[in-house]
Amino acid sequence: MTTHTPLGDHAQHPEYAAGRADAYDDETTLTLDQLAARAALYAEHAHLLRALGYADRVLEKRLEQIAVTAAETELAHTGGRR
Numbered sequence: 001m002t003t004h005t006p007l008g009d010h011a012q013h014p015e016y017a018a019g020r021a022d023a024y025d026d027e028t029t030l031t032l033d034q035l036a037a038r039a040a041l042y043a044e045h046a047h048l049l050r051a052l053g054y055a056d057r058v059l060e061k062r063l064e065q066i067a068v069t070a071a072e073t074e075l076a077h078t079g080g081r082r
Contacts, residue, residue, distance in 0.1 A: 010049050019046070019053025027061055035061065 010016050019042065026035060035058045042051035
């Protein structure tokens with residue numbers, strides 16, 4: 001059995017966690033495009049692991065939005081019937 005997370009050792013680093021926390025805080029007030037722009041700023045100016053944590057959360061948020069859109073499209077297309 002491995003003791004590493006799928007993301008690697010950096011997922012346990014405080015800077016990575018802080019970047020994710022920043023993104024969680026920002027997603028309540030910023031659009032997805034604004035989050036992506038801020039992630040780019042983090043990549044240029046913040047600690048690398050903090051930037052990675054922020055970018056990972058922004059990617060997750062984008063994937064969540066894609067999944068919701070697909071589900072809503074399917075429901076609209078089928079009229080809610082299965």
